[in-house]
Amino acid sequence: MAQEGTPVSRRLSTVKNIIIVLSGKGGVGKSSVSTQLALNLHASSPTARVGILDVDLTGPSIPRMLGVDGQGVHQSSDGWVPVYADGSAARLACMSVGFLLKNKGDSVVWRGPKKNGMIRQFLSDVRWGDLDYLVIDTPPGTSDEHLSLLEHMAPIHSRLSAVIVTTPQAVALMDAMKCLSFTRAVNLPVLGLIENMSGYVCPCCGEISNVFSTGGGEEMARKEGLTFLGSLPVDTELVTLLDGGSPEGGESGELVTRYPDTPSAKLFKGILDVILRRLAEAPSS
Numbered sequence: 001m002a003q004e005g006t007p008v009s010r011r012l013s014t015v016k017n018i019i020i021v022l023s024g025k026g027g028v029g030k031s032s033v034s035t036q037l038a039l040n041l042h043a044s045s046p047t048a049r050v051g052i053l054d055v056d057l058t059g060p061s062i063p064r065m066l067g068v069d070g071q072g073v074h075q076s077s078d079g080w081v082p083v084y085a086d087g088s089a090a091r092l093a094c095m096s097v098g099f100l101l102k103n104k105g106d107s108v109v110w111r112g113p114k115k116n117g118m119i120r121q122f123l124s125d126v127r128w129g130d131l132d133y134l135v136i137d138t139p140p141g142t143s144d145e146h147l148s149l150l151e152h153m154a155p156i157h158s159r160l161s162a163v164i165v166t167t168p169q170a171v172a173l174m175d176a177m178k179c180l181s182f183t184r185a186v187n188l189p190v191l192g193l194i195e196n197m198s199g200y201v202c203p204c205c206g207e208i209s210n211v212f213s214t215g216g217g218e219e220m221a222r223k224e225g226l227t228f229l230g231s232l233p234v235d236t237e238l239v240t241l242l243d244g245g246s247p248e249g250g251e252s253g254e255l256v257t258r259y260p261d262t263p264s265a266k267l268f269k270g271i272l273d274v275i276l277r278r279l280a281e282a283p284s285s
Protein backbone atom coordinates (compact mmCIF):
# COMPACT_ATOMS: atom_id res chain seq x y z
CA MET A 1 0.00 0.00 0.00
CA ALA A 2 1.34 3.44 -0.91
CA GLN A 3 0.50 4.91 2.52
CA GLU A 4 2.51 2.19 4.26
CA GLY A 5 5.69 3.22 2.50
CA THR A 6 7.77 5.08 5.13
CA PRO A 7 10.06 3.35 7.65
CA VAL A 8 7.72 4.54 10.43
CA SER A 9 4.53 3.32 8.79
CA ARG A 10 6.15 -0.01 7.88
CA ARG A 11 7.39 -0.53 11.45
CA LEU A 12 4.04 0.45 12.98
CA SER A 13 2.00 -1.59 10.50
CA THR A 14 1.72 -4.29 13.20
CA VAL A 15 0.25 -1.86 15.76
CA LYS A 16 -3.55 -1.68 15.81
CA ASN A 17 -4.22 1.39 17.99
CA ILE A 18 -1.94 4.26 18.97
CA ILE A 19 -3.01 6.39 21.95
CA ILE A 20 -1.10 9.63 22.53
CA VAL A 21 -1.34 10.94 26.10
CA LEU A 22 -1.24 14.75 26.35
CA SER A 23 -1.40 17.36 29.08
CA GLY A 24 -1.28 21.12 28.86
CA LYS A 25 0.57 21.61 32.14
CA GLY A 26 3.53 19.76 33.65
CA GLY A 27 3.18 17.58 36.73
CA VAL A 28 -0.54 16.83 36.36
CA GLY A 29 0.12 13.09 36.21
CA LYS A 30 0.34 12.45 32.47
CA SER A 31 3.08 9.81 32.86
CA SER A 32 1.28 8.07 35.70
CA VAL A 33 -1.90 8.00 33.59
CA SER A 34 0.08 6.64 30.60
CA THR A 35 1.54 3.94 32.84
CA GLN A 36 -1.86 3.05 34.28
CA LEU A 37 -3.43 3.03 30.83
CA ALA A 38 -0.77 0.58 29.62
CA LEU A 39 -1.21 -1.61 32.72
CA ASN A 40 -5.00 -1.66 32.34
CA LEU A 41 -4.85 -2.42 28.63
CA HIS A 42 -2.38 -5.22 29.42
CA ALA A 43 -4.82 -6.63 32.00
CA SER A 44 -7.84 -6.21 29.71
CA SER A 45 -7.30 -9.66 28.17
CA PRO A 46 -4.83 -12.51 28.76
CA THR A 47 -3.52 -12.04 25.24
CA ALA A 48 -3.46 -8.24 24.95
CA ARG A 49 -0.09 -7.00 23.70
CA VAL A 50 0.74 -3.45 24.72
CA GLY A 51 3.66 -1.08 24.14
CA ILE A 52 4.48 2.14 25.92
CA LEU A 53 6.76 4.69 24.30
CA ASP A 54 8.14 7.54 26.39
CA VAL A 55 8.92 10.52 24.17
CA ASP A 56 9.32 12.89 27.12
CA LEU A 57 12.97 13.20 26.12
CA THR A 58 14.02 15.69 28.78
CA GLY A 59 12.13 14.08 31.67
CA PRO A 60 11.65 10.38 30.94
CA SER A 61 9.81 8.82 33.88
CA ILE A 62 8.13 5.73 32.44
CA PRO A 63 11.02 3.29 33.16
CA ARG A 64 11.00 4.34 36.83
CA MET A 65 7.21 4.12 37.08
CA LEU A 66 7.20 0.68 35.49
CA GLY A 67 10.01 -0.41 37.83
CA VAL A 68 12.40 -1.25 34.97
CA ASP A 69 14.78 1.71 35.05
CA GLY A 70 17.83 -0.40 35.86
CA GLN A 71 17.45 -2.22 32.56
CA GLY A 72 18.75 -1.47 29.08
CA VAL A 73 17.53 -2.00 25.55
CA HIS A 74 19.73 -3.88 23.16
CA GLN A 75 20.17 -3.67 19.43
CA SER A 76 19.22 -6.67 17.30
CA SER A 77 19.58 -7.05 13.53
CA ASP A 78 15.94 -5.95 13.33
CA GLY A 79 16.17 -2.87 15.57
CA TRP A 80 15.98 -2.04 19.27
CA VAL A 81 14.49 -4.73 21.49
CA PRO A 82 12.19 -3.03 24.03
CA VAL A 83 12.27 -3.77 27.76
CA TYR A 84 9.40 -5.97 28.96
CA ALA A 85 7.77 -4.75 32.17
CA ASP A 86 5.87 -7.98 32.75
CA GLY A 87 8.92 -10.27 32.76
CA SER A 88 8.75 -13.45 30.73
CA ALA A 89 5.12 -12.90 29.65
CA ALA A 90 6.57 -10.26 27.28
CA ARG A 91 3.22 -8.60 26.56
CA LEU A 92 4.08 -5.17 28.00
CA ALA A 93 6.92 -3.59 26.03
CA CYS A 94 8.53 -0.31 26.99
CA MET A 95 10.90 2.05 25.19
CA SER A 96 12.28 5.30 26.58
CA VAL A 97 15.27 7.58 26.18
CA GLY A 98 15.81 6.79 29.87
CA PHE A 99 17.19 3.38 28.83
CA LEU A 100 19.80 5.04 26.63
CA LEU A 101 21.24 7.46 29.20
CA LYS A 102 24.56 6.39 30.72
CA ASN A 103 23.68 7.37 34.26
CA LYS A 104 20.31 7.41 35.93
CA GLY A 105 19.47 11.05 36.61
CA ASP A 106 21.33 12.31 33.52
CA SER A 107 19.24 14.72 31.53
CA VAL A 108 19.04 15.24 27.82
CA VAL A 109 19.68 18.71 26.46
CA TRP A 110 18.95 18.47 22.76
CA ARG A 111 17.92 20.97 20.16
CA GLY A 112 14.90 20.44 17.91
CA PRO A 113 16.56 18.52 15.03
CA LYS A 114 18.19 16.00 17.37
CA LYS A 115 14.91 15.46 19.24
CA ASN A 116 13.15 15.00 15.92
CA GLY A 117 15.75 12.41 14.86
CA MET A 118 15.38 10.52 18.14
CA ILE A 119 11.60 10.42 17.83
CA ARG A 120 11.85 9.18 14.26
CA GLN A 121 14.21 6.46 15.44
CA PHE A 122 11.87 5.47 18.27
CA LEU A 123 9.01 5.17 15.80
CA SER A 124 10.92 3.34 13.09
CA ASP A 125 13.53 1.26 14.91
CA VAL A 126 11.85 -0.39 17.90
CA ARG A 127 10.97 -4.05 17.40
CA TRP A 128 7.50 -3.91 18.94
CA GLY A 129 6.12 -6.89 17.05
CA ASP A 130 2.32 -7.25 16.96
CA LEU A 131 0.70 -4.80 19.37
CA ASP A 132 -2.96 -4.24 20.13
CA TYR A 133 -2.14 -0.86 21.68
CA LEU A 134 0.79 1.52 21.71
CA VAL A 135 0.54 4.21 24.41
CA ILE A 136 2.76 7.25 23.79
CA ASP A 137 3.67 9.46 26.77
CA THR A 138 4.58 12.96 25.60
CA PRO A 139 6.14 16.02 27.27
CA PRO A 140 3.75 18.58 28.77
CA GLY A 141 2.36 21.28 26.50
CA THR A 142 2.54 21.13 22.73
CA SER A 143 6.12 21.25 21.58
CA ASP A 144 8.51 20.10 18.85
CA GLU A 145 8.14 16.54 20.08
CA HIS A 146 4.38 16.55 19.43
CA LEU A 147 4.80 17.99 15.96
CA SER A 148 7.54 15.47 15.14
CA LEU A 149 5.39 12.59 16.33
CA LEU A 150 2.43 13.61 14.24
CA GLU A 151 4.55 14.37 11.19
CA HIS A 152 6.23 10.96 11.25
CA MET A 153 2.95 9.16 11.87
CA ALA A 154 0.98 11.11 9.23
CA PRO A 155 0.65 8.04 6.94
CA ILE A 156 -1.06 6.11 9.76
CA HIS A 157 -3.12 9.03 11.08
CA SER A 158 -6.32 6.96 11.08
CA ARG A 159 -4.93 4.73 13.84
CA LEU A 160 -4.08 7.66 16.13
CA SER A 161 -6.11 9.08 18.98
CA ALA A 162 -5.40 11.11 22.09
CA VAL A 163 -6.27 11.25 25.77
CA ILE A 164 -5.93 14.59 27.59
CA VAL A 165 -4.99 14.66 31.28
CA THR A 166 -5.66 17.63 33.54
CA THR A 167 -6.02 18.38 37.23
CA PRO A 168 -9.10 20.26 38.48
CA GLN A 169 -7.31 23.59 39.12
CA ALA A 170 -8.17 26.53 36.86
CA VAL A 171 -4.59 27.01 35.65
CA ALA A 172 -4.31 23.36 34.57
CA LEU A 173 -7.69 23.56 32.85
CA MET A 174 -6.59 26.64 30.90
CA ASP A 175 -3.54 24.73 29.66
CA ALA A 176 -5.68 21.69 28.89
CA MET A 177 -7.77 23.97 26.63
CA LYS A 178 -4.59 24.89 24.70
CA CYS A 179 -3.86 21.21 24.33
CA LEU A 180 -7.38 20.62 23.01
CA SER A 181 -6.94 23.47 20.48
CA PHE A 182 -3.75 21.77 19.31
CA THR A 183 -5.56 18.44 18.73
CA ARG A 184 -8.20 20.31 16.75
CA ALA A 185 -5.59 22.14 14.68
CA VAL A 186 -3.84 18.89 13.74
CA ASN A 187 -7.08 16.93 13.39
CA LEU A 188 -6.20 14.39 16.07
CA PRO A 189 -9.28 12.59 17.47
CA VAL A 190 -9.59 12.89 21.25
CA LEU A 191 -10.94 9.83 23.07
CA GLY A 192 -11.63 11.97 26.12
CA LEU A 193 -10.41 13.83 29.17
CA ILE A 194 -9.19 12.46 32.52
CA GLU A 195 -9.22 14.58 35.67
CA ASN A 196 -6.28 13.44 37.81
CA MET A 197 -5.57 14.34 41.45
CA SER A 198 -9.28 14.90 41.87
CA GLY A 199 -9.88 14.51 45.60
CA TYR A 200 -7.81 12.38 47.96
CA VAL A 201 -8.02 8.70 48.93
CA CYS A 202 -7.69 8.44 52.71
CA PRO A 203 -4.95 5.92 53.52
CA CYS A 204 -6.83 4.91 56.71
CA CYS A 205 -10.32 4.18 55.47
CA GLY A 206 -10.11 4.48 51.68
CA GLU A 207 -12.78 7.21 51.57
CA ILE A 208 -12.35 9.82 48.81
CA SER A 209 -12.39 13.38 50.23
CA ASN A 210 -12.62 16.46 48.05
CA VAL A 211 -9.93 18.49 49.81
CA PHE A 212 -9.10 20.33 46.58
CA SER A 213 -11.57 21.47 43.95
CA THR A 214 -12.97 18.74 41.74
CA GLY A 215 -15.20 18.58 38.71
CA GLY A 216 -13.42 21.20 36.56
CA GLY A 217 -12.35 18.56 34.04
CA GLU A 218 -15.86 17.18 33.73
CA GLU A 219 -17.21 20.69 33.26
CA MET A 220 -14.63 21.45 30.55
CA ALA A 221 -15.44 18.16 28.79
CA ARG A 222 -19.15 18.98 28.81
CA LYS A 223 -18.60 22.50 27.46
CA GLU A 224 -16.23 21.33 24.73
CA GLY A 225 -18.25 18.30 23.65
CA LEU A 226 -15.52 15.89 24.82
CA THR A 227 -16.06 12.53 26.48
CA PHE A 228 -15.26 12.72 30.19
CA LEU A 229 -13.35 9.51 30.85
CA GLY A 230 -13.31 9.81 34.64
CA SER A 231 -11.54 11.15 37.73
CA LEU A 232 -8.58 9.73 39.62
CA PRO A 233 -7.97 10.91 43.20
CA VAL A 234 -4.59 11.49 44.84
CA ASP A 235 -3.68 7.96 45.90
CA THR A 236 -0.76 7.44 48.27
CA GLU A 237 -0.60 3.71 47.47
CA LEU A 238 -0.18 4.51 43.79
CA VAL A 239 2.55 7.06 44.39
CA THR A 240 4.49 4.63 46.61
CA LEU A 241 4.31 2.05 43.85
CA LEU A 242 5.23 4.38 40.98
CA ASP A 243 7.87 6.49 42.73
CA GLY A 244 9.26 4.04 45.26
CA GLY A 245 11.43 1.92 42.95
CA SER A 246 14.72 0.65 44.36
CA PRO A 247 17.90 2.50 43.27
CA GLU A 248 18.77 -0.46 41.04
CA GLY A 249 15.33 -0.52 39.49
CA GLY A 250 12.54 -2.97 40.30
CA GLU A 251 11.91 -6.55 39.40
CA SER A 252 10.26 -6.93 36.02
CA GLY A 253 6.64 -7.89 36.56
CA GLU A 254 6.45 -6.53 40.14
CA LEU A 255 4.32 -3.50 39.29
CA VAL A 256 2.04 -5.58 37.08
CA THR A 257 1.18 -7.82 40.03
CA ARG A 258 0.99 -5.08 42.70
CA TYR A 259 -0.91 -2.38 40.79
CA PRO A 260 -4.34 -4.14 40.72
CA ASP A 261 -4.58 -3.82 44.54
CA THR A 262 -4.38 -0.01 44.52
CA PRO A 263 -7.54 2.16 44.82
CA SER A 264 -6.52 3.79 41.51
CA ALA A 265 -6.62 0.45 39.67
CA LYS A 266 -10.25 -0.08 40.64
CA LEU A 267 -11.19 3.42 39.45
CA PHE A 268 -9.16 3.12 36.24
CA LYS A 269 -11.21 0.08 35.17
CA GLY A 270 -14.19 2.41 34.58
CA ILE A 271 -11.97 4.77 32.56
CA LEU A 272 -10.64 1.87 30.49
CA ASP A 273 -14.16 0.67 29.66
CA VAL A 274 -14.99 4.08 28.18
CA ILE A 275 -11.66 4.23 26.28
CA LEU A 276 -12.25 0.77 24.78
CA ARG A 277 -15.78 1.75 23.81
CA ARG A 278 -14.53 4.95 22.18
CA LEU A 279 -11.80 3.06 20.29
CA ALA A 280 -14.38 0.58 19.00
CA GLU A 281 -16.48 3.50 17.68
CA ALA A 282 -13.54 5.19 15.95
CA PRO A 283 -12.99 4.40 12.29
CA SER A 284 -9.98 2.09 11.93
CA SER A 285 -7.44 2.04 9.12
Ligand SMILES: Nc1ncnc2c1ncn2[C@@H]1O[C@H](COP(=O)(O)OP(=O)(O)OP(=O)(O)O)[C@@H](O)[C@H]1O
Pocket residue numbers: 023025026027028029030031032033056059061138139140196197232233234235236238239242243
Ligand atom coordinates in the same frame (compact mmCIF):
# COMPACT_ATOMS: atom_id res chain seq x y z
N1 LIG B 1 -3.44 10.21 41.18
C1 LIG B 1 -2.26 10.36 41.77
N2 LIG B 1 -2.10 10.13 43.08
C2 LIG B 1 -0.92 10.30 43.69
N3 LIG B 1 0.18 10.68 43.08
C3 LIG B 1 0.11 10.93 41.76
C4 LIG B 1 -1.10 10.78 41.03
N4 LIG B 1 -0.86 11.11 39.74
C5 LIG B 1 0.45 11.43 39.67
N5 LIG B 1 1.03 11.32 40.87
C6 LIG B 1 2.44 11.61 41.21
O1 LIG B 1 2.68 12.98 40.89
C7 LIG B 1 3.99 13.14 40.33
C8 LIG B 1 3.88 13.74 38.93
O2 LIG B 1 3.22 12.80 38.12
P1 LIG B 1 3.67 12.50 36.63
O3 LIG B 1 5.16 12.36 36.52
O4 LIG B 1 2.82 11.40 36.13
O5 LIG B 1 3.23 13.88 35.98
P2 LIG B 1 3.51 14.42 34.51
O6 LIG B 1 2.34 15.24 34.15
O7 LIG B 1 3.83 13.30 33.59
O8 LIG B 1 4.79 15.29 34.76
P3 LIG B 1 5.82 15.94 33.69
O9 LIG B 1 5.41 17.35 33.59
O10 LIG B 1 7.16 15.76 34.36
O11 LIG B 1 5.72 15.17 32.41
C9 LIG B 1 4.62 11.75 40.36
O12 LIG B 1 5.35 11.63 41.54
C10 LIG B 1 3.42 10.81 40.37
O13 LIG B 1 3.68 9.54 40.95
Ligand code: SF4
Pocket residue numbers: 202203204205206207209
Ligand atom coordinates in the same frame (compact mmCIF):
# COMPACT_ATOMS: atom_id res chain seq x y z
S1 SF4 C 1 -11.54 9.91 55.61
FE1 SF4 C 1 -11.04 11.38 57.17
S2 SF4 C 1 -12.18 10.67 58.95
FE2 SF4 C 1 -12.09 8.94 57.54
S3 SF4 C 1 -10.27 7.83 58.27
FE3 SF4 C 1 -9.66 9.19 56.58
S4 SF4 C 1 -8.92 10.98 57.68
FE4 SF4 C 1 -10.13 9.84 59.13
